[in-house]
Amino acid sequence: MDDHAIKESVQQQFDSVAHHYLSNSPMAEVGLLDLIVDLAAPRPEHCSLDVACGAGLLVCCFAPLVASATGVDLSRSMLTAAEQESKRQGLVNASFHLADSEALPFADHSFDIVTCKLAFHYFPDPQRAIREMKRVAKPDGRIVLIDRVAAEDFHTRELHNRIEKLRTPSKVKVYARSEIQSMMEREDLTVLDINRYEQYQDVDEWLATTGAPSIYQQMARDLIVQSLETDREGLGLFRRDGRLTMTHSTAVFVAEPRG
Amino acid sequence: MTLSQDLLAILACPACKGVLAVTDDGSGLVCEACRLRYPVRDGIPVMLVDEAEKLDG
Numbered sequence: 670m671d672d673h674a675i676k677e678s679v680q681q682q683f684d685s686v687a688h689h690y691l692s693n694s695p696m697a698e699v700g701l702l703d704l705i706v707d708l709a710a711p712r713p714e715h716c717s718l719d720v721a722c723g724a725g726l727l728v729c730c731f732a733p734l735v736a737s738a739t740g741v742d743l744s745r746s747m748l749t750a751a752e753q754e755s756k757r758q759g760l761v762n763a764s765f766h767l768a769d770s771e772a773l774p775f776a777d778h779s780f781d782i783v784t785c786k787l788a789f790h791y792f793p794d795p796q797r798a799i800r801e802m803k804r805v806a807k808p809d810g811r812i813v814l815i816d817r818v819a820a821e822d823f824h825t826r827e828l829h830n831r832i833e834k835l836r837t838p839s840k841v842k843v844y845a846r847s848e849i850q851s852m853m854e855r856e857d858l859t860v861l862d863i864n865r866y867e868q869y870q871d872v873d874e875w876l877a878t879t880g881a882p883s884i885y886q887q888m889a890r891d892l893i894v895q896s897l898e899t900d901r902e903g904l905g906l907f908r909r910d911g912r913l914t915m916t917h918s919t920a921v922f923v924a925e926p927r928g
Numbered sequence: 929m930t931l932s933q934d935l936l937a938i939l940a941c942p943a944c945k946g947v948l949a950v951t952d953d954g955s956g957l958v959c960e961a962c963r964l965r966y967p968v969r970d971g972i973p974v975m976l977v978d979e980a981e982k983l984d985g
Contacts, residue, residue, distance in 0.1 A: 673978075716934075716938070736934075737932070737934060737935065739935070741975070745969075745970075745972070748972050749970065749972070752971065752972065764932075764935055765972055766939075766972065766973045766974075766975050767969075767972055767973065767974045767975060767976060768942060768975040768976065769942065769975075769976060772942040772943070772977065773942065774939055774940055774941065774942040774948075774966075774973075774975035775938050775939060775940050776937075776938050776939075776940040776945060776947075777945065779938035780938075
């Protein structure tokens with residue numbers, strides 16, 4: 670798939686599951702949202718931007734704390750859900766735009782806070798997305814990038830990504846923590862802190878969420894089951910109440926433009 | 929569409945990052961440098977170069 674095809678595929682995938690993301694998804698986990706807001710250190714005079722904002726959960730968290738909270742995403746359905754949610758909460762300073770994370774429609778140095786939550790692995794050109802986040806951040810601004818991470822070991826990471834691709838064909842790649850850090854540093858961002866956050870999810874629930882064809886879901890499940898003893902994909906598998914459960918490892922990077 | 933002045937001040941053309949102007953009828957945002965008009969659909973600005981309308985001239 671070329672970059673354009675990947676973006677179209679991501680759009681279609683999320684347009685079909687927008688309703689899910691406001692309610693029972695790990696995306697909505699309050700602990701992670703609180704951690705992000707805490708690390709971003711919002712102030713009443715700040716302007717915040719959430720890149721690939723999905724259904725606007727994080728934008729709605731920031732809006733009561735800042736002067737303006739903006740979100741961009743490629744999925745129309747997600748943005749419609751975001752608009753509805755921000756209106757429901759009476760957040761008059763929240764706004765949403767359909768935009769590409771790799772070509773943000775904002776002037777240089779516009780935002781005090783730039784966040785990107787659990788979307789980085791969908792970007793065909795993640796380096797360019799980081800460059801754009803840095804460009805729109807103020808020189809004294811703060812970037813908080815949150816993404817699932819895979820194992821540092823190459824082979825473990827490759828197997829993990831094979832399962833991810835079966836479940837979500839539009840997913841480009843889950844990176845190792847060190848890979849994301851290197852990409853940020855390449856854009857002259859100073860990584861101040863990397864927080865680790867773990868979430869547990871029922872494997873079957875995880876497989877069912879993205880609407881992938883059932884044959885791919887089954888192939889992914891078979892690979893996961895084979896890995897239960899050795900955890901060769903680094904998925905942190907265990908049984909909880911008899912149900913196959915996985916560990917999502919999330920890294921929260923806090924960075925500032927350098928110099 | 930109602931865009932606050934603050935937001936309009938930071939919105940930029942995704943292609944050239946230049947300034948945008950709201951069309952008279954409020955139905956879009958125009959980049960004069962690129963001669964592109966970005967539509968507003970269901971109240972959401974569509975800031976994608978691929979979906980922008982080319983202006984004549």
